[in-house]
Amino acid sequence: AIEDINFQSFDIAEQKLTQVLNVEPTNAYAQYYMGSLLYQTKRPEQAIPYLEDVLQGTIRFEGDNKLLASAYMAANQAEKAAPIYKAILEEDILNQESIFQYALALEKDLQTDLAIAYYESLVKDGGAYTDAAHFQIANINMSLRAYNGAKYEFGKINPESAYGPAAKSYIDSLSASLKPLNLYLSYEYFFNDNPGSAASTYA
Numbered sequence: 001a002i003e004d005i006n007f008q009s010f011d012i013a014e015q016k017l018t019q020v021l022n023v024e025p026t027n028a029y030a031q032y033y034m035g036s037l038l039y040q041t042k043r044p045e046q047a048i049p050y051l052e053d054v055l056q057g058t059i060r061f062e063g064d065n066k067l068l069a070s071a072y073m074a075a076n077q078a079e080k081a082a083p084i085y086k087a088i089l090e091e092d093i094l095n096q097e098s099i100f101q102y103a104l105a106l107e108k109d110l111q112t113d114l115a116i117a118y119y120e121s122l123v124k125d126g127g128a129y130t131d132a133a134h135f136q137i138a139n140i141n142m143s144l145r146a147y148n149g150a151k152y153e154f155g156k157i158n159p160e161s162a163y164g165p166a167a168k169s170y171i172d173s174l175s176a177s178l179k180p181l182n183l184y185l186s187y188e189y190f191f192n193d194n195p196g197s198a199a200s201t202y203a
Contacts, residue, residue, distance in 0.1 A: 002033060010041050028059035036067060044074035069101070078108035096122060100129045104136065112140050123156075131161040138170070147174055 001020070004013035014037055020030040035050035051068040054061065065084050072081035085102035092098060103118035115136070122133040138153035151174045157167040 001030075005033060005037055005040075010037055013037055026053070026057070028054055028057050031057075032061050032064060035071070039067060039071050039074070042074075044071040047071045048075060048077075066101075069105070073105060073108065076108075078105045081105040082109050082111075096125070096127050096129045100132060103133075107136060107140060112144075116140060131157045131163045135163045135167065138167070142170075150174065 001013040001016035004010070004016065014034070017030050017034045017037065020027055021034065024030065031050045032054045035047040035054065038044070038047035038050070048068070048071050051064065051071055054064050055068060066088060069081040069084040069088070072078065072084070082102065082105040085098065085105050089095065089098040089102050099118050099122055103115045103122075106112075106118065107115035119133040119137050122129045123137075134153045134156045138150045138157075141147070141150035141153060151171055154167040154170045154174070157163050159165075159168060
C-alpha cells in the first residue's frame with residue numbers, strides 16, 4: 001500500500017489499507033497511511049479520525065502532528081489546528097514556516113489581532129515568508145474594509161514573487177475604487193467635526 005501511495009495509485013492503496021484495518025483497526029501504520037492518503041486525495045474530514053488515533057497512540061510518525069493540523073485547516077476546523085501549530089512552534093520558535101502556519105490558523109479562527117502580530121514578526125525578520133505575510137495582512141485589512149491599509153500592504157510585496165501578480169491586481173482595483181470611497185469618507189469626517197481626518201483622507 002505504501003508503495004502504491006508513492007506511485008500515486010491511491011485507489012489500489014486504499015483497498016489494501018482498508019483490508020488491513022478490517023483485520024487490525026488499531027494498526028498505527030495503516031491508520032497513518034490511510035489518513036495521509038485521504039488528505040492527499042482531498043478528503044480531510046475522512047482523514048482526521050485516522051490521524052487523531054495516530055497522535056493518541058504509542059507509535060508516531062515524522063510530521064504526523066503537522067499533517068493532522070493541515071487536515072483540520074482543510075476541513076475548516078482552524079480552532080483545532082491552532083493549538084497543534086502552537087505546540088510545533090514552541091519546539092522551534094524561530095521556524096518561519098511554523099510561525100506562518102500558526103498565524104494562518106489564528107486568522108482563520110478569527111483571532112486576527114494575534115495573527116497580525118505573528119505576520120508582522122515575519123515581515124520584520126525578512127525571509128521566505130515576508131511577501132506571504134504582507135499578503136495575509138492585506139487580506140485581513142480587506143476583510144475589515146481597511147482598504148488603504150490593504151493597499152499599503154499589497155504595495156510592499158515584491159512584484160517578482162509568487163504573490164506579485166495578485167497583489168498588483170488588488171492594487172489596481174483598489175486604486176480605482178478608493179478615490180470615490182476616500183472622498184465619501186472625507187465628507188463624513190468633516191461633517192462629524194473631525195477636520196484632521198478629513199484633511200488626511202483628502203491628501
